[in-house]
Amino acid sequence: MMMIELVWFGCCLAFVYGNGLADVVIPCSLLEVGGMGHSALLSKTPATLIFKDVLVGSGEALETITPFVPPSPPDPDAILIEAKVSSPQIPHANLLLHADCNEQEVVCELSHFFTHESSESSDPAYFMVSLAVEGVEFSTTLVLETLTMKKNESALIQNKLGLPLSPMGTLLTEVIFLVFSDKKSVSAPLRSEVVLTCRFKQPAIPLAQEVGIEWRMQHRGKGEKVLEMKTRLDDADGSSVVHAERGGSTVDATRVVKDGDASVTLSDVKVVDEGTYICTVTVGPLHGQQAIRLHITQPPHVFLSKEKLYFKSESSQTLSCHSTKYYPLDVQMEWLFISPTDKEPLLFPDQGSLSSHRQHGDGTYSLTSHLSVPSTVSAGTKIICRVTHLDPHITLSVSLVVECRQPDSYWWVLGFLIITTLFFMQVMR
Structure with a gap:
């Protein structure tokens, strides 16, 4: 029973x-x-x-x-x-x-x-x-x-x-x-290849032999066709018709027929490829849609304006931290230091100034933070520039260590001349 x-x-x-x-x-x-x-x-x-x-x-x-x-x-x-x-x-x-x-x-x-x-x-x-x-x-x-x-x-x-x-x-x-997707949101780095999943199912006895696949992209109120395919489930000769508006976009006709897989592959993705992609599958008189959001991400390249830092006088020095070629815009920069007697880094009381965001031709951004380092900072202090992008738990850091104070070049030259003169005087005797 x-x-x-x-x-x-x-x-x-x-x-x-x-x-x-x-x-x-x-x-x-x-x-x-x-x-x-x-x-x-x-x-x-x-x-x-x-x-x-x-x-x-x-x-x-x-x-x-x-x-x-x-x-x-x-x-x-x-x-x-x-x-x-x-x-x-x-x-x-x-x-x-x-x-x-x-x-x-x-x-x-x-x-x-x-x-x-x-x-x-x-x-x-x-x-x-x-x-x-x-x-x-x-x-x-x-x-x-x-x-x-x-x-x-x-x-x-x-x-x-x-x-x-x-x-x-x-x-x-x-x-x-039915039309379905097991990935409603996809993140991909710049210049990578990404697959947007879209599949369909119908009865064991097909509703129709004709299958139409269309992918469109919408972003900020604008829409454009990415790819369109027409094929048949009984297509033994591989006579599928594909029209790709976006270069580097493909749908595998064999997988459409065999597995009901209408997923699209986008190669070399750029910032302009970010948006909502709508997959429409048409079988005979029926159709269904799925929307998949594509997010483009690119971590910043972070570097300092100087490799070494030492003080020649009592005046402060400017240290710059460059965060370049990142996307999207969400980025945070902060300055920290660890003195020779400290165990944990501390935030600088004065976090300096930020430049305006600069956008490059490929859609990525750059930002620079300028820190005025006072001469009272002791030698051996480690100065850290920490950059957070998207995920607050993932940071990028670059650092340098303040070196011992070097004498002013004028006094160094004068001392060299005095020593040299005394040496020759001893030789001439």
Whole structure:
């Protein structure tokens, strides 16, 4: 006899079966746009999404608490969408199971989806679902298709959607297409190669043979196409059509066909490549999107204006610390010292002055800090310039040690002449 566990995860409910399948219940919002033009308003209606037969693996150890119970009698005002998940399966479904236990919010947004061939009154109806787990590098977009149900006089109709409900009061659907990414944010150094992940799944029997991949980049209100590909799942001759707007951007057509992998590779990334990349996968009449944020980072090169520091007189000397060719702009510079009798570095009371930020042609920045070192600083004191960029726990430091005071060149020359004169006088005797 098959064992069944009923588990309630705060906001997420899971019915876990002995075969590693689970039914997961997630609170959701139905998004609708009302009005026209500038007066259009976005409304949100509470909904509940029930994923059926989600593959979570047999290793899940879940304790029995409280099961989800649909309203009895069925409520035609409640939006309960039951989605069958068999093929394709939802990737990383365990994240949904454990989100509440890990104090992570599951963001679920639901909206009507219309293909070129469908309309508001068409049967079946389609819905698009966007799922993301807070604090986790994973998100997915799913397309749900309603299962055929006879509209008869005794059938219960959902009041807002106008669609027939099951005897349990749920709208029966199945997942037929999904696009997902396990990296919503990527950081890459300048001039490196970076991969932005985007994958898709569809039923074992494909919805269509034609697949379209488009990558676009948006940054500061501007958008541009990066790459577009058209191929076929039965493409044995390798006749894919690829148009790359950005040089050095590629999508592997073989992996698109074989693995559903639409990831794009960007080579030699620059500051201008930073932005939000939108991956759109189209299969037949359906499409889904994922957005991946690309951050460009470059640590600064730090160096001092002098290799040695010693005082010739009682006047102070200026020591400069140069932080160059870094990105982004966020940088902090500070001066410290360790005297021969100290064990830990101390901040200079006077931190000197900063130059203005200078931007180079490649988009990177430079900054200089000038420190006035008083002559009272004793020999053997170590002066440190410490630079923090992005991560406050990672710093770059350069330093020098103050050397013994050297005599003024005038007195040194005079002393040399006196000694030389005395030497010759002794020789001439």
